[in-house]
Amino acid sequence: MKQKDGLSIGELSKRSDVNIETIRYYEKIGVMPAPDRSANRYRVYGADHLKRLSFVRRSRRLGFSLDEIRGLLRLVDGHAYTCAQVRELTLNHLTEIQRKIEDLKWLKRAMEEMAAQCSGERAPECAVIDALFDTRRQFG
């Protein structure tokens, strides 16, 4: 890599902790901009790419969809965002997370109930199976 500051895709991958294939995928779907290429057509990235990719990675880990991230980046790119907009997106997202937590808690309770019936012995009867086959029970 002759360019000052130039990162190969492999280096970018290591520094951002994002898979090489995923980086190329992000480029294809327009989340990451197409970088310059060196003489041998290798991708050459700069510090701005690293920053942006890290942003994407962090947002993904926080559960934002790629579409939501595209929305955030559009705002950032256009310098057009207001705090209120971002806040709204974040709060919406928070509501969804809370809903998911509730769902999982319900699920956990239901399964614990079933497992509690379970003798754990080598018998061919099983309360879990019975419960799942029991048409009187309504799960959800």
Next chain:
Amino acid sequence: MKQKDGLSIGELSKRSDVNIETIRYYEKIGVMPAPDRSANRYRVYGADHLKRLSFVRRSRRLGFSLDEIRGLLRLVDGHAYTCAQVRELTLNHLTEIQRKIEDLKWLKRAMEEMAAQCSGERAPECAVIDALFDTRRQFG
């Protein structure tokens, strides 16, 4: 439907609360057995199909993957399961659910922290964006 007890796929769908296309999909991937066909090649289901499909639906709602369900059904079909086996599968599944809950809680905390910094004003500065771009922060 001339057969006694014979259900069309539409009726099965209504009674099991599973989509028609999903039923056909389950047949294709081997979760549901191929049913008899009437003279016009329509699928004809019996009470056993309804029972099995309901089992699948309930298990799905409890978050079991189709692969796990296939495993459960194999045990049931072979009358080879012991309570201990099923219990283990269930407990494994419970552990995973708990892990997911913890993940989501962490996520929620992180996002709440970010949102709390947010003024909600029309200013072009935003604590959320800053946090996501801040390379010193480690999310996950």
Next chain:
DNA sequence: TCTTGACCCTGTAGCAGCTACAGGCCTTAG
């Protein structure tokens, strides 16, 4: 008798968000 509508059929393509090849080029070290 014709037609309309509600069913059913098969097969394929699409969704998210990647991941994993296949088949090739380039560069450098031994």
Next chain:
DNA sequence: CTAAGGCCTGTAGCTGCTACAGGGTCAAGA
């Protein structure tokens, strides 16, 4: 000279469905 490691493009696969396209079948109504 060759082998290893990186990079390239392009396509197919994963889960668990869903949504067609393009057709057949059947009963009831005009």
